[in-house]
Amino acid sequence: xxxxxxxxxxxxxxxxxxxxxxxxxxxxxxxxxxxxxxxxxxxxxxxxxxxxxxxxxxxxxxxxxxxxxxxxxxxxxxxxxxxxxxxxxxxxxxxxxxxxxxxxxxxxxxxxxxxxxxxxxxxxxxxxxxxxxxxxxxxxxxxxxxxxxxxxxxxxxxxxxxxxxxxxxxxxxxxxxxxxxxxxxxxxxxxxxxxxxxxxxxxxxxxxxxxxxxxxxxxxxxxxxxxxxxxxxxxxxxxxxxxxxxxxxxxxxxxxxxxxxxxxxxxxxxxxxxxxxxxxxxxxxxxxxxxxxxxxxxxxxx
Numbered sequence: 147x148x149x150x151x152x153x154x155x156x157x158x159x160x161x162x163x164x165x166x167x168x169x170x171x172x173x174x175x176x177x178x179x180x181x182x183x184x185x186x187x188x189x190x191x192x193x194x195x196x197x198x199x200x201x202x203x204x205x206x207x208x209x210x211x212x213x214x215x216x217x218x219x220x221x222x223x224x225x226x227x228x229x230x231x232x233x234x235x236x237x238x239x240x241x242x243x244x245x246x247x248x249x250x251x252x253x254x255x256x257x258x259x260x261x262x263x264x265x266x267x268x269x270x271x272x273x274x275x276x277x278x279x280x281x282x283x284x285x286x287x288x289x290x291x292x293x294x295x296x297x298x299x300x301x302x303x304x305x306x307x308x309x310x311x312x313x314x315x316x317x318x319x320x321x322x323x324x325x326x327x328x329x330x331x332x333x334x335x336x337x338x339x340x341x342x343x344x345x346x347x348x349x350x351x352x353x354x355x356x357x358x359x360x361x362x363x364x365x366x367x368x369x370x371x372x373x374x375x376x377x378x379x380x381x382x383x384x385x386x387x388x389x390x391x392x393x394x395x396x397x398x399x400x401x402x403x404x405x406x407x408x409x410x411x412x413x414x415x416x417x418x419x420x421x422x423x424x425x426x427x428x429x430x431x432x433x434x435x436x437x438x439x440x441x442x443x444x445x446x447x448x
Contacts, residue, residue, distance in 0.1 A: 151412040153299045153325060153355075156187035157378035160244065161363040161402035162371050164202040168222075171200055172229055179230075183237035185406045188298040191359040191378075194257070194273075194306045194331040196244020197226060198371045212283055212369045220249040223258075231262045238264045240298055242327050242359075245273070245305055247285065256288035259303055259329055261296070267447040269294040271303035275311060283370065291440055293323045296447045299411060306330040309358075310344035312351060316429065317440035319352035324411055328358040330376060335399070338376035346392055349381040353418045353426040355394070355409045356381045362400045378405035385421050388413055 158178065165171040182190040200222055201208050201215040208218050223246065230243040245259035248270075257273040257280065272288020273280075291314060294301045302318030302325070309315065309328045318326060326348060330341045338360060345356040360376025377397040384392040388410065395407035418426045429435060 148296060148299045148324070148411075150298055151410070153189060153409045153411055154185075154187045154406065155189045155191065155325075155357050155380060155409060156182040156185050156404045156406045157191045157357050157359040157380060158182065158193060159360060159362050159376065159378045159397050159401055159403050159405065160193050160196050162196070162199050162361050162365040162368070162374055163363070164365065164367055165199065166203065168200065168203050171203055175229060176233060179233040179237060179239070179241065182404050183239050185404060187239060187406055189240045189242070191242045191327050191357050192244035192329065193359040193361045194245045194259070194329040195371050196361060197246025198368060199365075200226070202367060206367070209367050210369065215368070215370060216247045216255050216283070217249070220247045220255060223248050227260050227262065227268060230260070231266060231268065234262045234264045235266060240264065240296060242303065242329060245329055248272070254286040255284060257285050257305060258288065259305055261294055261301065261303065261447065263296060263447050269445045269447050271305065273305040274308050274314060277307050290443050291317055292443045292445050293318050293321045294445050294447050295322070299325045302326045304328050304348070306332070306341055309341055309348060309356070312348065313436065313440055315348040316352060317442050319354055319426065320439050321442035321444060324354050324414060325409065326354060326356045328356055330358055331361045331371060331374060332376055333373045335375045342379060345379065346381045349392065350383045351425050351429065353383055353414055353421065355414065362402060375400055380405065380407040380409065382409070382414065383417070383421070383425065385417050385423075388417065
């Protein structure tokens, strides 16, 4: 587990555009990372399915066909990850790259997000529970559940819908995660609020911080990410000395912006055993709490 006492995080409300070339897309990401790093953040978080934006670079024969889009964007995964690695090294920040389709050796697509470090290390979390839309698209559930030990914090990643399932995040917390990143992509405001509610509940239950990063804006060219609603947020339990309402920071709905906050990791550790309430400790007291948690793989990114 990381021993860092504070973590400054920047969460993107990332606007889906229609880049005309991969060079234009790379420059857009570079500008966003530069501006995020200028906030002084240790960790930059991009949203779910931000990678789908790359399909626009290849014209309507690619971006108007969902299956062709998934194939093309998956082909770009290695180059996309390398671009984020280069930017992480340049700006000395950790980055959660926007998730996208990855093609497995058995021919299935999964939705995966990569956490990259300024020292060139990569961790990957696949989405675990598919929405009805993803099932229709042909995206499969991935795994395993992982936590990532980094120089700035021990981190879990619950991609969008995954954040709405308590046992998944509980397993990450029991494996040492103190910060859960929640990249999201929701068409409607109602979807955004579902993920926001899940993020806030997971922070309360586990005495941790959660960081939501959404796609925003309209992209009618894409059958996958045509409409996007949301706001970034950094959440903690409502506890004296941490936050009265559990909201450390939130952005303006649907605005393109970075939302930043400093998370007091040391204080969160303290309130697990000395807070007004002891939700993390008392989890096992609820009837039906599983005796054995979900299996978690720990990945060292230090």
